[in-house]
Amino acid sequence: MTRRLLASYLGLVLLVLLGLEIPFGLLFARAETSRLSNSIERDAGMLAELAEEHIEEGRTDQLPELAADYAERTGARLVVVDRTGAVLTDSASTTPVGTDLSAQPDIATALRNQTTLGIGPDADSGIGTRYVTVPGSSGETIRGALRLSYSTDVLDGRVRDIWLTLALTGLGVLAATTLIALALARWIIRPVRALERATTQLADGTLTNPPATDLGPPELRRLAASFTHTATRLQHLLASQRAFAAEASHQLKTPLTALRIRLENFEPHLDPAAHDSLDEAIGETERLGRMIQGLLSLARLESAATTPEAVDLGTVVADRAATWAPFAAEHDVRIATTGRPVGQVWAIPGALEQIIDNLLANALRVSPPGGTITLAVHHVPHGIELHVIDQGPGMSEAERQRAFDRFWRASDTHHDGTGLGLPIVRHLVDTSGGTVTLHPAPDTGLDARVRLRPVTTPLARDPHAAAGDVSASWSLDRWPQTTGRR
Structure with a gap:
């Protein structure tokens, strides 16, 4: 941001400088050209008068000294001819005395008592010059002509000097502006960076x-x-x-436990016909306890998650499959794992275990005897997917769309479900930087797909992540006997 502020300040100053200095430089160049032209005309007129006097008085031998003295002081070239166009003197000593120049246009014009002002190459050296040729006359009597020429390098040098001065001035202004803009940008950026650091900490x-x-x-x-x-x-x-969340867990469990014990104590004193109602009441009490535990788990998740870390997905899948296999066998259900090693993925510490536990608990609950729950892992574009596939009745499209809503349960769900299992799974997956979706299984049942980022993908900060350690209490229903679909 500092560079952008500096660029904006310097860009604005540069535009102002260009808008001022370019017109000023052009104006100076025109003014210098006009000044030099006027100076040449004035000097040529004065020198022509002196030369005309020398010619009239027969002192042409003094003309070379006059021309040499002026040329030495100004760097100009001075040529004087008589009324026939013959050279009387040349300050550059390149044209011999007596050479006839009457055929040259400017000399011929001056001998007709007219002044010529122009720009052109020097007849001898070819160097560009700015010249003026004036007649040496008294009234209508023409006694000679004088050509005064200056190299254009003189004017070009003066123009270059002014452009160099303007450029140095502009660079000085830009340097001063840079220092001022840098101080101003730092003054503005310092609190912004402090806010950025504070936002990161928060x-x-x-x-x-x-x-x-x-x-x-x-x-x-x-x-x-x-x-x-x-x-x-x-x-x-x-x-x-x-x-x-910390206090409610203890304060709510105690009265629920006491309520369950009292309900169980009623059993010897109740009519046998009321035992079914008593069992339902005890079941609802257990369900209420699991629901409270789920709400507290969600509260802990939303207030204290950690930064994702590298976890070996294959190792976690194998461990959870081995842990759940004995319990699944009691229900005549087999747990199978497929797929090649996929390496490490980004996940919240402890989240993969809780995700797999909840999905396995849901799958085991709906799996028929003799069925198989498949844990499959494989690479997909831009990620790694974990599939938990059961052979239960599955869900309709409408049910799959609502499955992650809190407290929602399918219409055929038994009453021991809380409707919080899949919301917890989604929160764990989202916080780990992945996605979870539900799809129909190939034959029958449900395919829960968890897509996670491989460690080869740079880890971006999760906007939902916060400091804390809640890995020990993320699962709503640790064991399947207390867990239903959702």
């Missing part, structure tokens, strides 16, 4: 270094103060939520 869970409220422009100071107030309030709310 995203990680705790704001330890709030931005200073006395740096930068007034608007940024007010923004920093407002951000600090908001961050403090947010941290207070998060702390309150964590405290509630």
Whole structure:
């Protein structure tokens, strides 16, 4: 951002400089050209009068000294001819005395008592010159002519000098502007960077270094103060939520446990016909306990997640399959794993275990005796997928679209489900930077697909991640006997 501010400041100053210096340079060049032309005409007129006097008085031998003295002082070339066009003197000593120049246009014009002003190459050296040729006359009597010429290098040098001066002035202004703009940009950027660091800290869970409220422009100071107030309030709310999740878990379990014990104590005193109702009441009490545990798990997830780390997916899948195999065998269900090693993926610590546990619990609940639950892993474009495929009744399109809604359960679900299992799975997958979707299995059943990022993909900061360690309590239903679909 500092570079962009500097570029904008310097670009604006450069446009102003170009808008001022270019017209000024062009104006100076025209003014210098006009000044030199006027100076040449004036000097030529004065020298022509002196030459005409020398010719009239017969002192033509003094003309070479006059021409040489003027040429030495000004760097010009002076040629004087008599009324016939014969050269009387040439300050450059390149044209011999007596040479007839009457055929040259400017000399011929001057001998007709007219002045010629122009630009052209020198007749002897070919160098570009600016010249003026004037007659040496008294009234209508013409006694000779004088040509005064200056090399165009003189004028070009003066123009180059002014352009160089303008360029150096512009560079000086740009240098000064750069220093001022750099100081101004740093003054503006410093509080912005402090806000960026504070935002990063807040995203990680705790704001330890709030931005200073006395740096930068007034608007940024007010923004920093407002951000600090908001961050403090947010941290207070998060702390309150964590405290509630920690305290409610204990405070709600105790009365529910006591209620269940009392209901069970009623059994010897009830009529046998009421035992079914008692069992349903105890079941609803257990379901209420699992629902409370699920809500607390979601609260902990949303308030305290960690940064994804590299986890070997194949190792976790094999471990969870081995753990669940004995229990699945009790229900006459087989757990199979397929796929080649896929390497490491990005995931929240402990999240893969909880994701697989919840999906296996759901699959085991709906699997028929003799069925198979398949855990498959394989590479897909831009990721690695984990499939948990059961052979149950499956779900309709409408049910799959609502399956991740909290508390939603399919119409044929038994009453021991809480409707929080898949929402927890989705939150764990989202926080790990992946996606989870439900699809029909090839024959019958449901295919739960979890797509995760391979470690070869750069890890971007998850905007939902925050500091904390909740890996020990992310699963709603750790064991399948207390877990239904969802």
